[in-house]
Amino acid sequence: MAQEPKERYVAQVISPGSPNYLVGLVDHDDGVVDFERERLTVGISSVVGGFTLMEVDVGMMTYSVHTGQTIEGVIARLQSGMYAAPIYLHESLYKESSPGPWKTASGDVDSILRVAASFQNEAGGVEPFSSPDAVTGLLDSVSRNLRLDREGFTKITKKYTTRPLYFSTASQLGIHRTRGVPDLVAQVAGKDAPALARQWIRKQLLLPPPPSIRARLRNASLFLLNHLEPLPDFPTIAKHQVAQLVRSKEANEVFFRELHDACQAVYTAGKNDKTRDFVQSLTASAGVEIGLELDLDDVLSTCKTAIQLIEDTIIVEPTSDLDEALEQFSDDKGFLSSLRKSNETFVGKVHTAKFEREWERAQAARLAVSVAAEELLQLGEEIRKERKLGDSKKDVVGMSFDLFNNAVWLRLPSGQKLVGPLIHPKDRNGMVVGNRFSTDKLEAAQDAYRLSCSECTNAVRDQLRHLSTTLGGESLPPLVGACVLSTIASAMVHHVTHAGILNGWNPANERGSDRSIALRKFWPYWLDGSS
Numbered sequence: 033m034a035q036e037p038k039e040r041y042v043a044q045v046i047s048p049g050s051p052n053y054l055v056g057l058v059d060h061d062d063g064v065v066d067f068e069r070e071r072l073t074v075g076i077s078s079v080v081g082g083f084t085l086m087e088v089d090v091g092m093m094t095y096s097v098h099t100g101q102t103i104e105g106v107i108a109r110l111q112s113g114m115y116a117a118p119i120y121l122h123e124s125l126y127k128e129s130s131p132g133p134w135k136t137a138s139g140d141v142d143s144i145l146r147v148a149a150s151f152q153n154e155a156g157g158v159e160p161f162s163s164p165d166a167v168t169g170l171l172d173s174v175s176r177n178l179r180l181d182r183e184g185f186t187k188i189t190k191k192y193t194t195r196p197l198y199f200s201t202a203s204q205l206g207i208h209r210t211r212g213v214p215d216l217v218a219q220v221a222g223k224d225a226p227a228l229a230r231q232w233i234r235k236q237l238l239l240p241p242p243p244s245i246r247a248r249l250r251n252a253s254l255f256l257l258n259h260l261e262p263l264p265d266f267p268t269i270a271k272h273q274v275a276q277l278v279r280s281k282e283a284n285e286v287f288f289r290e291l292h293d294a295c296q297a298v299y300t301a302g303k304n305d306k307t308r309d310f311v312q313s314l315t316a317s318a319g320v321e322i323g324l325e326l327d328l329d330d331v332l333s334t335c336k337t338a339i340q341l342i343e344d345t346i347i348v349e350p351t352s353d354l355d356e357a358l359e360q361f362s363d364d365k366g367f368l369s370s371l372r373k374s375n376e377t378f379v380g381k382v383h384t385a386k387f388e389r390e391w392e393r394a395q396a397a398r399l400a401v402s403v404a405a406e407e408l409l410q411l412g413e414e415i416r417k418e419r420k421l422g423d424s425k426k427d428v429v430g431m432s433f434d435l436f437n438n439a440v441w442l443r444l445p446s447g448q449k450l451v452g453p454l455i456h457p458k459d460r461n462g463m464v465v466g467n468r469f470s471t472d473k474l475e476a477a478q479d480a481y482r483l484s485c486s487e488c489t490n491a492v493r494d495q496l497r498h499l500s501t502t503l504g505g506e507s508l509p510p511l512v513g514a515c516v517l518s519t520i521a522s523a524m525v526h527h528v529t530h531a532g533i534l535n536g537w538n539p540a541n542e543r544g545s546d547r548s549i550a551l552r553k554f555w556p557y558w559l560d561g562s563s
Contacts, residue, residue, distance in 0.1 A: 042179060043055045045177070045178045045179050047073075047090070047116070047177070047178055048071070048116035048117050050070060050090040050091055050178070050272075050276075051069055051070075052066070052067060052069075052070070052276070054276060054277065054280050054282045055282065056282070057277065057282040057283070057284060058281070058282045058283065058284050058493055058496050058497065059284070059489075059493065060284055060286075061284070061286070061377065067091075067270035067272045067273040067276075068227050068228060068231065068270060070091050070270065070272040071113075071114060071115055071116035072087045072088065072089055072114050072115050072116070073087070073088040073089075073090060073115070073116060073118075073120070073174055074086065074087055074088070074109075074110070074115040074119060074120065075088070075119075075120035075121070075122065075161070075166065075167075075170035075173075076106060076119070076120070076121055076122065076125065076144060077122035077124045077125065077166035078122070078124040078125045078141070079099065079100075079124070081100065082099075082100050082101050082102055082103075083101045083102075083103065083106050083144075084097060084098065084099050084100075084101065084166060085097075085098040085101050085105075085106055085109060086098070086120075086166065086167055086170050087115075088170065088171065088174050088185070089272075090174070090178060090180070091271075091272035091275055091276050092271065092272065092275050092322065092323075092512075093180075093184050093185050093186060093275075093279075094185065094186050094187070094188050094322075094323055095167075095170075095171065095185050095186075095187055095188065096187070096188040096189075096190055096323065097167055097187075097190075098190065098194075103143060103144070104198060105195065105196055106144060107143060107144065107147050107199070108196040108197065108198050108199055108202075109196050110144070110147045111147060111199040111208075112196060112199075112202075112238045112239070113208075114235070117157055117158075118157055118158055118159040119157075119158050119159070120159050120160075120161055120170050120173060120174075121144075121145075121158060121159070121160050121161070122160075122161060122162070122163070122166040122169065122170075123160065123161070123162040123163075124166065125141045125144070126141070145158070159173070161173045171185055188323030188324075189323075190323075194239045194240065194241070194242075195240070196238060196239050197237065197238050197239070197240070202237070202238060205237075206219075206557070207234060207237045207238060214557070216237065216557060217230050217233055217234045217237070218230075219530075219531065219535075219557050220233055220237075220527055220530075220531055220557075221233050221523060221526045221527050221530060221531075222526050222527075222529070222530030222531075222534075224526065224530075225522070225523065225526035225527075225530070226268040226519075226522060226526075227268075228268040228269075228270060228519050228522075228523075229268055229519060229522045229523035229526055230523070232321075232519060232520060232523045233523050233527065236249075241317065241320065244316070245316050245317050245320065248313040248314070248316055248317065249313065249314070249317060249524070250539055250540060251309075251313045252310055252313040252314055252524050253524065253527070253528050253532065253539050254539055255309060255310045255313065256310070256524065256525060256528040256529075256532070257528060257532055257533070257539070259306070259307075259310075261304075261306040261307055263301055263307055263310070263521075263525065264296070264297040264300045264301055265297060266294070266297045266298075266301075266518045266519070266521040266522040266525065267290060267293045267294045267297060267518055267522070268518065268519040268522050269290050269291065269294050269515045269518065269519065270515075270519075271321065271322060271512050271515060271516050273287070273515075274291065274508075274511060274512045274515050275508065275512055277500070278500045278503055278504050278508055278511075279500075279504060279508070280500075281496075281497040281500040281501065282500075283496060283499075283500050284381075284496060285346050285347070285350075285381040285382065285496065288342050288345075288346045288496075288499065289342075289346065289348055291338065291342065291511075291515070292338070292339060292342045292343070292346070292348055294514065294515050294518040295334075295335035295338045295339050295342075295511075295514055295515075296335075296339055297518055297521075298311065298331065298332070298335050298514045298517050298518050298521075299332055299335040299336055299339065301521070302328060302331070302332045302335075303332060308328075310521075311328065311517065311521070312328050314517055314520045314521055314524065315327075315328045315331070315513075315517065317520055318513050318516040318517040318520055319513065321516045321520075322509065322512055322513055322516060324509055324513065326510065326513045326517075330510050331510045331513055331514050331517065333510075334507050334510040334511050334514060335511075335514050337507065338503055338507070338511055338514075341499060341502055341503065342499070344383075345382055345383065345386060345495055345496075345498075345499045346381070346382060346383075346499070347380055347381060347382065347383060350380035350381070367405075367431045367432055367433040367440045368401070368402055368405065368440065370433035370435075370440075371401070371433055371438075371439075371440050371478075371481075372398065374433075374435065374438055375438065375481065375482060375485040376394070376485055376488070377489070378485070378488045378489045378491075378492040381492050381496075382492045382495045382496065386491075386492075386495045387488060387491035387492060387495065390484065390487045390488045390491045391488060393484045393487065394481070394484040394485055394487075394488050396484075397477065397480045397481035397483075397484040397485075398481055400477040400480065400481070401440070401474070401477045401478055401481045403477075404471065404473045404474035404477045405431060405440055405474060407471070407473070407474075408431070408442050408469070408470065408471050408474055409430070409431050409442065411442075411452065411453070411454070411471075412429045412430070412431075412442050412443075412444060412469075413429060415429070415444060415448065415451070416429040419445070428443065428445075429442075429443065429444055429445070430442075430443055431443070432468075434468070436459070436460070437459045437460050437465075438460070438482065439457065439470075439478055440474075440478070441457055441465070441468035441469060441470050442454075442468065442469040442470060443467075443468065443469075444469055446467075448469070450469075453471045453472065453473070454469050454470075454471065455469070455470055455471060455472060455475075456468065456469065456470075457469075457470040457475060
């Protein structure tokens with residue numbers, strides 16, 4: 033009988049801006065996804081007096097609009113490395129007099145197209161779109177291409193206009209990687225700084241924050257230079273990782289442990305009277321990163337709740353008892369440990385109290401397999417004695433674990449006939465395995481054990497997804513803010529430690545009304561102050 037055709041469906045659309053496939057990550061045992069590659073999608077339209085630049089963050093489901101941009105500012109942003117293909121160009125960029133559906137570009141637009149041509153290496157390149165309203169048209173195009181909920185996007189209102197550093201200036205300063213120019217970020221943060229911390233520092237240099245935030249970051253630097261109060265280790269975790277995994281309910285226990293550590297670090301530093309000012313100085317910068325005004329007390333409250341929820345569900349410091357299983361069986365029973373390792377991959381993720389019923393069934397089924405395997409092994413030893421087999425390799429009698437079929441079976445010398453309860457087992461394709469032996473009791477016990485382990489795996493998955501649901505909703509934005517806050521804190525600690533303490537750099541001073549600059553005791557940034 034012919035098999036029914038498989039059902040196909042679009043699980044997720046991958047794009048250069050959001051390149052991570054999330055489906056099934058909840059069952060992975062490690063953090064295999066690199067969220068550092070997440071970039072913005074950008075659209076450009078022409079308006080009276082300049083250009084409008086629209087940024088869409090697919091991972092965060094947010095968008096922002098930058099009006100009144102000059103041609104130099106647009107090009108600087110395109111060359112900053114923040115955007116992924118395709119570059120969406122609105123119909124307003126083209127002249128009405130040219131023939132064809134898309135018109136010939138003007139001088140300024142031609143400059144934009146030349147820069148956008150560098151994105152042709154990526155999938156999509158440049159994509160024109162038409163709409164009476166450029167913002168609405170861009171969101172419609174992005175939602176349609178990536179199969180996203182158009183109504184799910186939230187607008188971020190920028191309270192200030194950032195003047196980006198021009199590409200030529202950034203290249204000469206070593207902010208953009210340029211041949212023959214030392215990397216400024218490596219000197220500012222140190223080579224040991226996490227990638228996300230270096231990424232944040234590079235962004236601050238390319239898109240300088242407003243004076244109010246710069247002053248707060250300077251205060252944070254002065255705090256680190258002048259105070260000896262110990263700080264916790266601040267983990268770095270990408271904001272897109274938090275938003276996407278929690279929203280999609282594909283977060284695994286590895287992610288939750290990282291989230292726990294980040295929340296714990298922020299909460300510990302924020303609740304300590306001696307270090308609270310340092311965290312407070314970074315809160316506004318973290319708010320800019322996610323497009324929201326963050327209140328430190330709300331962030332700390334969210335961290336406290338998240339820590340408790342995670343600790344109630346996740347084994348934060350796992351000590352898998354699978355290793356102890358190796359000590360429970362002698363050498364001739366090592367196959368049982370292999371069987372357990374192959375099936376009980378759920379162990380060490382979630383507290384067993386959260387799936388107590390399924391766990392008890394799995395333990396009982398495992399014991400039944402052990403008893404049936406022991407009886408089969410004893411039968412094999414009796415056959416060995418009856419046949420007066422020697423100790424040579426060809427006469428070996430013992431149990432073995434078959435990884436391909438996820439089963440334990442008895443090995444007997446060739447020529448052995450089926451006697452008593454012995455049977456030839458079947459592999460996972462239903463074919464008889466003629467060189468292995470088993471019993472109906474062992475096969476039934478293994479079927480029950482594998483089923484119980486599958487039920488445990490499903491129960492653990494349900495608990496992980498329930499935890500994502502609990503942490504989502506209204507608590508997700510401050511939770512994302514806490515993780516961004518931890519990343520910024522890590523960047524500041526590495527910057528002050530490397531540049532300020534080790535290399536002798538001094539914090540910048542406010543110039544006030546005096547616009548003159550006096551250069552004293554300067555040295556190249558790629559050398560330390562003692563050179």
